[in-house]
Amino acid sequence: MAEKFEVVVIGAGAAGMFCAAQAGQSGRRVLLLDNGKKPGRKILMSGGGRCNFTNLYIEPAAYLSQNPHFCKSALARYSQWDFIDLVQRHGIAWHEKTLGQLFCDDSAQQIVDLLLAECRLGQVTLRLRSEVLTVARQYGGFRLTLPQGEIFTSALVIATGGLSMPGLGATPFGYRLAQQFGLAVIPTRAALVPVTLHKPLLDSLAMLAGVAVPAVVSAEDGTRFRENILFTHRGLSGPAILQISSFWQTGEFLTLNLLPEVALSSFLSEETAAHPNQSLKNTLAKLLPRRLVDCWHQLYDIPDISLKQLTPRLTAQWVLPLQQWRVQPNGTEGYRTAEVTQGGVDTRGLSSKTLACNDVPGLYFIGKVVDVIGWPRRPIDAVGQITRCPATPLITRQALGKR
Numbered sequence: 001m002a003e004k005f006e007v008v009v010i011g012a013g014a015a016g017m018f019c020a021a022q023a024g025q026s027g028r029r030v031l032l033l034d035n036g037k038k039p040g041r042k043i044l045m046s047g048g049g050r051c052n053f054t055n056l057y058i059e060p061a062a063y064l065s066q067n068p069h070f071c072k073s074a075l076a077r078y079s080q081w082d083f084i085d086l087v088q089r090h091g092i093a094w095h096e097k098t099l100g101q102l103f104c105d106d107s108a109q110q111i112v113d114l115l116l117a118e119c120r121l122g123q124v125t126l127r128l129r130s131e132v133l134t135v136a137r138q139y140g141g142f143r144l145t146l147p148q149g150e151i152f153t154s155a156l157v158i159a160t161g162g163l164s165m166p167g168l169g170a171t172p173f174g175y176r177l178a179q180q181f182g183l184a185v186i187p188t189r190a191a192l193v194p195v196t197l198h199k200p201l202l203d204s205l206a207m208l209a210g211v212a213v214p215a216v217v218s219a220e221d222g223t224r225f226r227e228n229i230l231f232t233h234r235g236l237s238g239p240a241i242l243q244i245s246s247f248w249q250t251g252e253f254l255t256l257n258l259l260p261e262v263a264l265s266s267f268l269s270e271e272t273a274a275h276p277n278q279s280l281k282n283t284l285a286k287l288l289p290r291r292l293v294d295c296w297h298q299l300y301d302i303p304d305i306s307l308k309q310l311t312p313r314l315t316a317q318w319v320l321p322l323q324q325w326r327v328q329p330n331g332t333e334g335y336r337t338a339e340v341t342q343g344g345v346d347t348r349g350l351s352s353k354t355l356a357c358n359d360v361p362g363l364y365f366i367g368k369v370v371d372v373i374g375w376p377r378r379p380i381d382a383v384g385q386i387t388r389c390p391a392t393p394l395i396t397r398q399a400l401g402k403r
Ligand SMILES: Cc1cc2nc3c(=O)[nH]c(=O)nc-3n(C[C@H](O)[C@H](O)[C@H](O)COP(=O)(O)OP(=O)(O)OC[C@H]3O[C@@H](n4cnc5c(N)ncnc54)[C@H](O)[C@@H]3O)c2cc1C
Pocket: 010, 011, 012, 013, 014, 015, 016, 033, 034, 035, 036, 040, 041, 042, 043, 045, 046, 047, 048, 051, 052, 053, 130, 131, 132, 133, 159, 160, 161, 162, 164, 165, 168, 169, 170, 171, 173, 174, 337, 338, 339, 340, 366, 367, 368, 369, 391, 392, 393, 394
């Protein structure tokens, strides 16, 4: 005989825990299932262990989806202020980092504890190490098969996340289930992910591993982000690279401006006038980390010259490329390190108000399994200003819990 619950949520990540708590607190008998040993494993890793739990400047334009309007209704029903209020009520100290991003002062564990406490308030039954193997339609509800036995529910919420970080339990289960029930799935790809470089360039840049510099990074479609980039043993990472990865296509170039705040020609003219015998290396080291300057000299075979030897032709050849360095990645680090998965369950099959499937009563898809991702930062807009409006998928509430 199958065990019965009014609501079963598959996936105890950010979305699943929040949803289960809401449904439980509205009086429903809720079961929350996860295949892992711990709930909220991605939350624990998020924001470098401090969880970037929301942002002060959230707006629909900060979300990427084939349907850019889809997130409007969820954001109108539950805002960043609601989540900040919840965080305050749980006594969690937080701080704003850059551009409105809010982080826990202490640890991401506090956000997991908050969600677990909310689940307890809703008397949610949480079962870990419980992988759902199959789902079938039965008596207008759903019969779930687990290694431990069968469960029947009239409302089923799929919160199984994307494909990023398979080591943390990610599975394609949600996408397969969507297809099983006739929903379209937008092809997925790793996003918010470091890019990798071809061996010759990687070898030339090896001495820079660990060096971070502020930059403006542009993709071929014109999208640009202004943030730090980080040189790694495999290629390039850092916030600006993670952001641009969603806009880079295989075979394309990225253009890096490593001195976005500097009027380079004027700076060189002033330095040449004031210190004509100063070496080019020492001059550039006033603007950039010494290791990067040394590496740049090696990369372009630049001899040790003084500023008075720097002709306009040599400036164009050796110095100005610092502001338009074209780099062709050979790929990304893939789902292994990607923070999120782009694509997923096509929003056209879902209600934007409740996240219920239009054609399968009682079935819901929420969180990262759906084709919506938030930008931690918006691109630089058309007039070159930084638009303050990041986003986070952690707070998107679906309305299942509301009677
Ligand atoms: C390194 C890193 C840093 C990040 N930093 C941030 C940040 O600071 N701020 C932010 O907003 N976002 C951040 N993200 C993204 C964020 O973690 C995800 O967008 C969010 O966790 C997605 O939540 P989810 O509930 O939809 O899915 P998940 O958190 O992926 O949860 C899905 C759960 O379902 C389980 N599951 C899968 N299949 C089954 C099955 N068949 N049966 C049972 N259980 C199953 C999985 O084990 C998993 O526990 C980061 C992600 C990573 C990887």
